[in-house]
Amino acid sequence: MIKKKEIESLLYLMDDPDPFVQESVQQRFVELGESAVPLLDEYRVDLKQPAQKEKVSDLIHTLTFEGLQADFVLQLEQGIKNRKDLEDILFILARFGNPTLRTASYKERLDHFAEMVAPSIRYKLDERKKAKQLFKFVFEDLNFRGDTETYHNPANCFLDQVIERRVGLPISLSQIAMFIARRLDLPVFGVNMPIHFMLTFIGDKEEFLVDPYDKGAVVSYDQCYFFLKKNNIEPRPDFFQMASDMDILIRTIRNLIHSYERQEQLHKVEDLKALLSTAELFE
Secondary structure, X not given: OOOHXXXXXXXXXXXXXXXXXXXXXXXXXXXXXHHHHHHXXXXXXXXXXXXXXXXXXXXXXXXXXXXXXXHHHHHHHXXXXXXXXXXXXXXXXXXXXXXXXXXXXXXXXXXXXXHHHHHHHHOOOOHHHHHHHHHHHHHHHOOOEEOOOOOOOHHHOOHHHHHHHOEEOHXXXXXXXXXXXXXXXXXXXXXXXXXXXXXXXXXXXOEEEEEOOOOOEEEOHHHHHHHHHHOOOOOOHHHHOEOOHHHHHHHHHHHHHHHHHHOOOHHHXXXXXXXHHHHHHOO
């Protein structure tokens, strides 16, 4: 059984100048594997210095990435066929930012959100009213909103951290709306528009675009065309088609790569590129 004292001793020896000692410490952590993670995480919480916290966080990442990667590949092999599968693999990806993540608790929070808004949707038979009530609930009542201060923070890409912080990127805010909508059998999907990810409601009689970064405001195709042209992108009809679940997964990973590149955490960039390459094989 691993003891906290051994973990503390190993972490202390990680700074030893002797290469043999460092190699021995690394080998011991490899032997301990993920079984050392709970104690490492407990130790990390008590650290005061950011540099020390980062060192332990990097170690936890090293010890857990192989397991994350295996679960990621297994989920891909089983197929990403619907929004539930997409939710499952995005929670696996969220372990990249939080290796000790308890996925079930965050799925329960999404369940709870759906239960909260269900009564107000159940008795509104008009499709547009149902959709507007959902988007009002997500973007006004729950106050999920765009991160305008630290846009490139990796936390804006991880599903659990977006739920916790209530801020994110257009694509991660869209995921929240989509996964609540899934629980309510509402046809809300993503639109993989360049630069700015969008939402679409595709009902039997209604179909319209929604901007997740503007409190769920309904927008026209003309507005999107103007936005793209303003950003020197020639609009194309396929930019406004419903995104596949794999499109959403791959774009999320690419956003993470960009975020970690800006932070110069190149070892994490390489791990994310490995996940991206795997996902693209199943595209």
